[in-house]
Amino acid sequence: MARILNLRIERPVAGGAMLAHHGGRVVLVDGAIPGERVHARVDRERRDVLFATVIGVVEPDPDRRSLESDPACGGQAYLHIKYDRQRQLKSQMIGDALRRMTKLDAVAVPVAPSREHGYRMRSRLHAGSSGLGFLRGGTHKLCNSARTGQLLPETNRVVSKIGRRLSRSKYESVVYVDLAESVNAEMRVMNFHLKVSSASKLVSGWTTDCGLTGVTCSRPGSAEITVISGRPTIFDPIGSLVHGDVACHGLIERHARSFFQGNRYLLSTLVAAVCRRVTSGPALDLYAGVGLFSVALASLGVEKITAVERDVSVRRDLVANASGTHIEVIETSVEQFLAGSSKLISGTVIVDPPRAGLGRTVLELLVQRRVSSVVYVSCDVATFARDLQRFGEAGYTVEDIEAFDMFPNSAHVELMASLRR
Numbered sequence: 001m002a003r004i005l006n007l008r009i010e011r012p013v014a015g016g017a018m019l020a021h022h023g024g025r026v027v028l029v030d031g032a033i034p035g036e037r038v039h040a041r042v043d044r045e046r047r048d049v050l051f052a053t054v055i056g057v058v059e060p061d062p063d064r065r066s067l068e069s070d071p072a073c074g075g076q077a078y079l080h081i082k083y084d085r086q087r088q089l090k091s092q093m094i095g096d097a098l099r100r101m102t103k104l105d106a107v108a109v110p111v112a113p114s115r116e117h118g119y120r121m122r123s124r125l126h127a128g129s130s131g132l133g134f135l136r137g138g139t140h141k142l143c144n145s146a147r148t149g150q151l152l153p154e155t156n157r158v159v160s161k162i163g164r165r166l167s168r169s170k171y172e173s174v175v176y177v178d179l180a181e182s183v184n185a186e187m188r189v190m191n192f193h194l195k196v197s198s199a200s201k202l203v204s205g206w207t208t209d210c211g212l213t214g215v216t217c218s219r220p221g222s223a224e225i226t227v228i229s230g231r232p233t234i235f236d237p238i239g240s241l242v243h244g245d246v247a248c249h250g251l252i253e254r255h256a257r258s259f260f261q262g263n264r265y266l267l268s269t270l271v272a273a274v275c276r277r278v279t280s281g282p283a284l285d286l287y288a289g290v291g292l293f294s295v296a297l298a299s300l301g302v303e304k305i306t307a308v309e310r311d312v313s314v315r316r317d318l319v320a321n322a323s324g325t326h327i328e329v330i331e332t333s334v335e336q337f338l339a340g341s342s343k344l345i346s347g348t349v350i351v352d353p354p355r356a357g358l359g360r361t362v363l364e365l366l367v368q369r370r371v372s373s374v375v376y377v378s379c380d381v382a383t384f385a386r387d388l389q390r391f392g393e394a395g396y397t398v399e400d401i402e403a404f405d406m407f408p409n410s411a412h413v414e415l416m417a418s419l420r421r
Helices: 083-102 153-168 197-203 267-276 292-299 312-322 334-339 360-368 381-393
Strands: 004-008 018-022 025-030 037-046 049-059 122-128 131-135 174-181 188-194 214-218 226-230 233-237 251-255 283-286 305-308 327-330 348-351 373-378 397-404 414-420
Touching: 004 018, 004 025, 004 049, 025 037, 083 381, 083 397, 122 153, 131 153, 153 174, 153 188, 188 233, 251 312, 267 292, 267 373, 267 397, 267 414, 283 292, 292 305, 292 312, 292 327, 312 327, 334 360, 360 381, 373 381, 381 397, 381 414
Parallel strands: 025 049, 188 214, 283 305, 283 348, 305 327, 348 373
Antiparallel strands: 004 037, 018 025, 037 049, 122 131, 122 174, 174 188, 214 226, 233 251, 373 414, 397 414
16 A cells, blocks of 8 residues: 655755655655645655655645646646746755855856747657657656647647657657757758668658658667658758847758757847857867857857867767858867867867766866866756866856756756856
8 A cells, every 4th residue: 555645845856856854754755846735655765765746735835736737748847836936946946956065155046937838849759559749757658748838839730740640650660759940940850760771661751741841760879860851950040049239140950860959939048148158269169069059159250169079960960050160170079179188278168068967077177278267058957066066176166157947847947157267
């Protein structure tokens, strides 16, 4: 029989759960709000931590709202919380992590808001007998991506149409599908990650009549992309992504497989925040991806820019986007680039690492190269706070921090810090 606890909820923690205590043990509770008293079912336990889910609310918070869809579909851990309160909780979570890790006092980081619906312009979908959809958190079960509201209505129609065709075909041949759209949603490309190359015939001819501008295929373990129909990439004018009165020229082009920021409503806000902190060259863009920050800086007149990227599939887009600019593209890992020279690095270094953050080696190499100015972009509160602590130990001062709600209704938040030594 399931164990039921009567809990008073204390505060948010990274990952989407809320913290409570019971019998001297930590309880991480899904579906709660700080201040509430709830009945929660214990789902599992590990050492001194219990993991539980709300099954009844004894004293509800005024900011609790009814659920529009399954919170486990699309990672919507905060779906039951009114949107303004979500942002307050994320700000609190950031402040708690920074005070605990960096010893920064009175840290208050407001979170820039996004529209809750239609924000998502890239997503990974999975195929099943019912069509295409997201995977329900912690399972391999398909859930209805349309009900999350994360995609635009037209995008949902496209996904539904493609899903119906796949469910009538051999959907078992599809590992997953990457969907990417332009900011204005006028371009939309799907890449089908297939188990065998012969399965590409399943998706031939799916462009114009399905609302896609391009269809590509790839296979596990390969960076090669096969164009099935239409244009294999989408693009956005860089001017649409840079705030200000400066006339900006150039495009940001990318394949569906390439990593790119996912929120169409806050993308230009994030780009502007980074660019404001690089007033002149030189600039070094580490983990450059498709070149979003590098191309934006080049369009604003920063003259000497170096972009470093290791991933082969992303790098092809970076090279294309840098063509015709004065951006120098270095095709190697950040570690190899920094270790390959003993020269001091002048100007500003932009780092936008994966969720795991900066490794100790990279941070130590930046310190050794006497980097004086760092702009650090992160999608993970815990590793962001950890790395700021390490920068602080190396003599860097945090000048300012901004946060962006790139993932509404989830517990995730995008962060940016400016550091100087």
